[in-house]
Each structure stands twice: as C-alpha cells, then as structure tokens.
Amino acid sequence: MTDQSTNTEKIILEAARKVFIEKGKEGARMQEIADEAGINKALLHYYFRNKQRLFEAVFLEAFEKFLPQLKIVIESDKPFLEVIQLFIENYINVIIENPYLPGFILHELSSNPENLALLLQQRVNNMDILVDKINVEIQQGKIKPIDPRQIIINILGLCIFPFVARPIIQKVFFSGDELSYQQFLSDRKTEVYHFIYNSIKA
Amino acid sequence: MTDQSTNTEKIILEAARKVFIEKGKEGARMQEIADEAGINKALLHYYFRNKQRLFEAVFLEAFEKFLPQLKIVIESDKPFLEVIQLFIENYINVIIENPYLPGFILHELSSNPENLALLLQQRVNNMDILVDKINVEIQQGKIKPIDPRQIIINILGLCIFPFVARPIIQKVFFSGDELSYQQFLSDRKTEVYHFIYNSIKA
DNA sequence: GTCTATATTGTGATAGAC
DNA sequence: GTCTATCACAATATAGAC
The missing domain is CATH 1.10.357.10 (Tetracycline Repressor, domain 2)
Known part of the structure; x- marks a missing residue:
C-alpha cells in the first residue's frame, strides 16, 4: 500500500462521511461523494468495491x-x-x-x-x-x-x-x-x- | 369526487405512510407503495402527481x-x-x-x-x-x-x-x-x- | 379511475486506456 | 492508481387503451 493509496483512501472516507451523514445511506449519491472528494466514481469502486462497503466503513467508524x-x-x-x-x-x-x-x-x-x-x-x-x-x-x-x-x-x-x-x-x-x-x-x-x-x- | 376515489386515495395514503415511515423518503420505492396498496404505480401518479407530493402528504399528516x-x-x-x-x-x-x-x-x-x-x-x-x-x-x-x-x-x-x-x-x-x-x-x-x-x- | 406498456432519467457498477 | 466512456438496470413518470 503506497502513501498515495492510503491518502486517497482517507480523502474518500472523509467525503463519504460527509455525504452519508448528511443525506443518509439511501439519499447519498456515489457521484456526490466523488465530487466532494475531487475524484471520479470509478475510484470509489476501486477502493471500496461498492456503495454498501463504503457505507459500512463510514457507519462503523461513526458508531465507534x-x-x-x-x-x-x-x-x-x-x-x-x-x-x-x-x-x-x-x-x-x-x-x-x-x-x-x-x-x-x-x-x-x-x-x-x-x-x-x-x-x-x-x-x-x-x-x-x-x-x-x-x-x-x-x-x-x-x-x-x-x-x-x-x-x-x-x-x-x-x-x-x-x-x-x-x-x-x-x-x-x-x-x-x-x-x-x-x-x-x-x-x-x-x-x-x-x-x-x-x-x-x- | 366519488366514493371510490376517496377510498382509493385513503388506501394509497395508508400504504405510503407505512413504506415512507419504514424506509424514509429516499429509501421508499413507488413500486413498493403500489404493491402495499394493491394497485399499480400509475395510480399513485394519478392521485398524487409525483413522489414528492405523496411524501409531503404523508409527512404533514405525521407531523400534525x-x-x-x-x-x-x-x-x-x-x-x-x-x-x-x-x-x-x-x-x-x-x-x-x-x-x-x-x-x-x-x-x-x-x-x-x-x-x-x-x-x-x-x-x-x-x-x-x-x-x-x-x-x-x-x-x-x-x-x-x-x-x-x-x-x-x-x-x-x-x-x-x-x-x-x-x-x-x-x-x-x-x-x-x-x-x-x-x-x-x-x-x-x-x-x-x-x-x-x-x-x-x- | 384503473390498467398495461413505454418513455426517460438517474445511478451503481464495469471495461479498458493511460 | 486514476481517468473517460459506457453498460445495465432501477426508479420515476407519462401515454394511451379500456
């Protein structure tokens, strides 16, 4: 895992956190998360495979x-x-x-x-x-x-x-x-x- | 407004209430509301024009x-x-x-x-x-x-x-x-x- | 008023170049 | 790792017959 990858992952998580928390899981849009992170949708899937997994990462972190x-x-x-x-x-x-x-x-x-x-x-x-x-x-x-x-x-x-x-x-x-x-x-x-x-x- | 129309409207509202409250506005599906009401999607639009208006009807009623x-x-x-x-x-x-x-x-x-x-x-x-x-x-x-x-x-x-x-x-x-x-x-x-x-x- | 069929748009996800 | 382009399908909404 390179420095860049961990960095991007953090940026994605932060963007996802913001959008998911504001809009809820169903209300959130992958596009909006990508925009918020300053990247494109494809990268979200590259790092987290799908919306469900990205959501779970955000939710668990929030809960804890x-x-x-x-x-x-x-x-x-x-x-x-x-x-x-x-x-x-x-x-x-x-x-x-x-x-x-x-x-x-x-x-x-x-x-x-x-x-x-x-x-x-x-x-x-x-x-x-x-x-x-x-x-x-x-x-x-x-x-x-x-x-x-x-x-x-x-x-x-x-x-x-x-x-x-x-x-x-x-x-x-x-x-x-x-x-x-x-x-x-x-x-x-x-x-x-x-x-x-x-x-x-x- | 015939008896039938007021009746159908009530049935729709009750179904919409159930689905919206359980799933939230974004999580709710017009199809699910139609199924719950035992009718089809087209009727939902006939009575309430679009999802937004149907939601508002449910929300206001709930709030009050x-x-x-x-x-x-x-x-x-x-x-x-x-x-x-x-x-x-x-x-x-x-x-x-x-x-x-x-x-x-x-x-x-x-x-x-x-x-x-x-x-x-x-x-x-x-x-x-x-x-x-x-x-x-x-x-x-x-x-x-x-x-x-x-x-x-x-x-x-x-x-x-x-x-x-x-x-x-x-x-x-x-x-x-x-x-x-x-x-x-x-x-x-x-x-x-x-x-x-x-x-x-x- | 109610239905079936279809149009239209939105959205998650993937392929493939760089 | 990151991008552009595109797919596949889900979901809202409408057209038109009955």
Missing part, C-alpha cells in the same frame, strides 16, 4: 466514536454521580464536534435493524456491569430506587436529543439563530448534570 | 399527529407540573401507537431543512407562551430557576428518545425481547414525570 466515553463510565470505580458528571460533559462535547452523527446512526439502525444490530451488540455487551453498579448504590441508599435502565436512557436521551431534533429546536426556540443555539448546547453540559442529579440523588 | 397534545399544554391554565403530568402520559401513549413517527419526522427534517422548516414554523409558533408561563412559575418560587427551554426540551427528549433509539435499546437492555421493552415504555409514563418533577420542583 461514541463507545470510548461509554466504556469509561462502565469501567470506572468512582461513585456513579461523580462519573456521569464527567461523562455528560465529555459526551456532549463529542456530539458538538459531530452534531449529525447521532441522527445518522439512529436512522440507519432503524431502517436496517437486521444486519447491523448483530454486529453492534458485541460492542456494547457489558451494560450489565453498569446496571449492577447502579443497583448497588441504590442498595446503599445513595441513589433513589429507580430502574437503572431508565436512568441510563434518560442520561443518553438528554445528551443526544437536542442534536437529533436540531432543526426544529433551532427554529422554534432560537429563530434559527446559530450562535444562541450553540450557547444553549454549551449550557446543557451543566444543566443536564443538575437535572440528573436532582432526579436520582437519594 | 404530535401537535394537539402540545397545544393543550400551551393553552392550559393549570400549574405547569400538573399539566405536564397529563401531557407526558398522553404523549407517550401517542408515540406507542406510532412508534416510528418521531424518527421519521426528525430524520426528514434533518435531511431536508430548507423547504420543510419554513412550513412547520407556522404550526409551532406559540411556544413563547409556554416559556413565559414557566418563567412566571419560577418567579412565584414554584419551579427551580432553570431556562424554560431546557425544561421543555428535556421533557420532549425523555418522551421521544426511547423510540428513536429503539433498536439499540431493545438489543442492549432487553436482549431484543419485545414484551419487556413494551413494559419498559409503559412504565416510563410515570417514570418520566417523576424524573421531571424531582428535577424542577422548587
């Missing part, structure tokens, strides 16, 4: 962007409320850097549950550990007796939803203004934590 | 399914915490009946912000009233001093997120089991309220 933060929470030994304070800030920061990734991932998982869900289960299979840890803290009287799954989903939902619903939120609450919407997202890093804290602290 | 509940909250005179208790239950019930609608709407709004957002702004333009009402209750010391927009988005996010992320949640937390996932959703009607209550009650 969100796993490291989760791993930290699952593997940490610190008290839950302490861990998630950091998690929420980091997680929202990651999403601010990649605001369209959550919507992209969720949509593709919804319209393609068959082949994808199998693969991904392997990568998020230790959630039990976190559930157990929350249960222990409930036993210890540190956290209110709430189904840990509800807690986890609440945290993720509060972090992710503002980005998935971006167009409508930005229109309705910020008259389409970009800056005040960004400020709102930034504020959320502490807001979400306080929300969670007040609702689950025993 | 979620407006009545919101209107009730906005126009009610009762205390906020009282109103949203009913809202959350009703809203989650509506989504349980139409579990793929939120993901469909959010995805189409994201990949088509231009033409759609304009139309929809008109239909959700009185959110200010709700913001003002929350602010009054904050002044009265009934609710913690939190940006009302954060509160509203939290409520919507907690209701909607479990459905948008359905495939992954069902796999990770319920091993793909349908019944326990449904139970989880049903429990959420009270869980989400308690969550909100604890986090914003002064």
Whole structure:
C-alpha cells in the first residue's frame, strides 16, 4: 500500500462521511461523494468495491466514536454521580464536534435493524456491569430506587436529543439563530448534570 | 369526487405512510407503495402527481399527529407540573401507537431543512407562551430557576428518545425481547414525570 | 379511475486506456 | 492508481387503451 493509496483512501472516507451523514445511506449519491472528494466514481469502486462497503466503513467508524466515553463510565470505580458528571460533559462535547452523527446512526439502525444490530451488540455487551453498579448504590441508599435502565436512557436521551431534533429546536426556540443555539448546547453540559442529579440523588 | 376515489386515495395514503415511515423518503420505492396498496404505480401518479407530493402528504399528516397534545399544554391554565403530568402520559401513549413517527419526522427534517422548516414554523409558533408561563412559575418560587427551554426540551427528549433509539435499546437492555421493552415504555409514563418533577420542583 | 406498456432519467457498477 | 466512456438496470413518470 503506497502513501498515495492510503491518502486517497482517507480523502474518500472523509467525503463519504460527509455525504452519508448528511443525506443518509439511501439519499447519498456515489457521484456526490466523488465530487466532494475531487475524484471520479470509478475510484470509489476501486477502493471500496461498492456503495454498501463504503457505507459500512463510514457507519462503523461513526458508531465507534461514541463507545470510548461509554466504556469509561462502565469501567470506572468512582461513585456513579461523580462519573456521569464527567461523562455528560465529555459526551456532549463529542456530539458538538459531530452534531449529525447521532441522527445518522439512529436512522440507519432503524431502517436496517437486521444486519447491523448483530454486529453492534458485541460492542456494547457489558451494560450489565453498569446496571449492577447502579443497583448497588441504590442498595446503599445513595441513589433513589429507580430502574437503572431508565436512568441510563434518560442520561443518553438528554445528551443526544437536542442534536437529533436540531432543526426544529433551532427554529422554534432560537429563530434559527446559530450562535444562541450553540450557547444553549454549551449550557446543557451543566444543566443536564443538575437535572440528573436532582432526579436520582437519594 | 366519488366514493371510490376517496377510498382509493385513503388506501394509497395508508400504504405510503407505512413504506415512507419504514424506509424514509429516499429509501421508499413507488413500486413498493403500489404493491402495499394493491394497485399499480400509475395510480399513485394519478392521485398524487409525483413522489414528492405523496411524501409531503404523508409527512404533514405525521407531523400534525404530535401537535394537539402540545397545544393543550400551551393553552392550559393549570400549574405547569400538573399539566405536564397529563401531557407526558398522553404523549407517550401517542408515540406507542406510532412508534416510528418521531424518527421519521426528525430524520426528514434533518435531511431536508430548507423547504420543510419554513412550513412547520407556522404550526409551532406559540411556544413563547409556554416559556413565559414557566418563567412566571419560577418567579412565584414554584419551579427551580432553570431556562424554560431546557425544561421543555428535556421533557420532549425523555418522551421521544426511547423510540428513536429503539433498536439499540431493545438489543442492549432487553436482549431484543419485545414484551419487556413494551413494559419498559409503559412504565416510563410515570417514570418520566417523576424524573421531571424531582428535577424542577422548587 | 384503473390498467398495461413505454418513455426517460438517474445511478451503481464495469471495461479498458493511460 | 486514476481517468473517460459506457453498460445495465432501477426508479420515476407519462401515454394511451379500456
């Protein structure tokens, strides 16, 4: 593999990422990806054989962007409320850097549950550990007796939803203004934590 | 307009709804919609001229399914915490009946912000009233001093997120089991309220 | 209104020169 | 490795008979 080939491959992946994430797998056009990369369609097939494989490369890469933060929470030994304070800030920061990734991932998982869900289960299979840890803290009287799954989903939902619903939120609450919407997202890093804290602290 | 024509139109719309919501606008095929409706492609064009118009009919109808509940909250005179208790239950019930609608709407709004957002702004333009009402209750010391927009988005996010992320949640937390996932959703009607209550009650 | 047949365009993919 | 040219087929849309 020459330097040039790895370079071209990266350029293609970056272009594919942009187009797939913006338009979705079905909405994306190979031609548009080629244009975005400044090359022609034939090269896309030379490097990735077909649209499906190119999509899978983009999708997996996108999905894995969100796993490291989760791993930290699952593997940490610190008290839950302490861990998630950091998690929420980091997680929202990651999403601010990649605001369209959550919507992209969720949509593709919804319209393609068959082949994808199998693969991904392997990568998020230790959630039990976190559930157990929350249960222990409930036993210890540190956290209110709430189904840990509800807690986890609440945290993720509060972090992710503002980005998935971006167009409508930005229109309705910020008259389409970009800056005040960004400020709102930034504020959320502490807001979400306080929300969670007040609702689950025993 | 004869009885037959209104009937056929309804059949087409129902088929289109199913296919568009499952596959998205780009992923949907006119042929599949025709098959689903038990007719042929030509009739689709006879009734709706082209794919774009058929899609718009489905999309608007879908979007408006979620407006009545919101209107009730906005126009009610009762205390906020009282109103949203009913809202959350009703809203989650509506989504349980139409579990793929939120993901469909959010995805189409994201990949088509231009033409759609304009139309929809008109239909959700009185959110200010709700913001003002929350602010009054904050002044009265009934609710913690939190940006009302954060509160509203939290409520919507907690209701909607479990459905948008359905495939992954069902796999990770319920091993793909349908019944326990449904139970989880049903429990959420009270869980989400308690969550909100604890986090914003002064 | 509904159908079959066909036109027309879009789009993923390949062949072959350089 | 990269390009141009082209194929093959999928998908939207229309024409015209009934």
